[in-house]
Amino acid sequence: MAEYLKDFALFRNDANHSAVSADEFKNKIVGLYFSGHWCPPCRKFTPVLKDFYERSSADLEIVFISRDHTEKQMMNYLKESHGKWLYIKTNTENYKKLNKKYNVLSIPTLILVKPDGTTFESDVVEEIFESKGSSELIKKWKEKMNKT
Structure with missing residues (x-):
């Protein structure tokens, strides 16, 4: 996914809302x-x-x-509930590209993607809800990502 997102403006949900390069997570x-x-x-x-x-x-x-409908709503949601993961600002061209490419019809949806942006798991929300620990799920996803 690092390759697919290399031209996207990505930010870390931290105190500074730091800009992040896709190269920083190319092996994840x-x-x-x-x-x-x-x-x-x-x-x-x-x-x-x-x-x-x-x-x-x-x-x-x-x-x-x-x-969310506005950037203010998005930023409040990030601050209130989210981890220190990345985000793309709402209503930007990159935001529109991702919504169009993945055609998400309902939320919450968590799609797992390969470095080129192709999907290898279309929605893992239920898997995460049901998982008892992350290590087995991560191992399963790594194997699937490398096979497909």
Whole structure:
């Protein structure tokens, strides 16, 4: 995914909202997280994903694609609930490209993608909800990513 996202403006959800290069996560599994603060199932899943990410961040990078209507809503949602993962600003050209390419019809959705941007898992929200620990799930995804 690093290759596919190399021209995207990515930011880390940290104190400085630092700009990040896609090269920084080129050897990780990348999940595209489509979510919005106004969505009750998203607000239920985001803390679960945050915990999963904190245990798995050595092997996993999340890129948040907000379905919130304004940047202010997105930033409040990031501050309130999200992990220190990446995000793309809402309503930008890159945001529109990702929404069009992956044609996400419902949220929350977490898509796992290969470096070229092709999907190898179309939605892993339920898998994460049901997982008892991240190491087995990460191992399974790495194997699947390398096979497909």
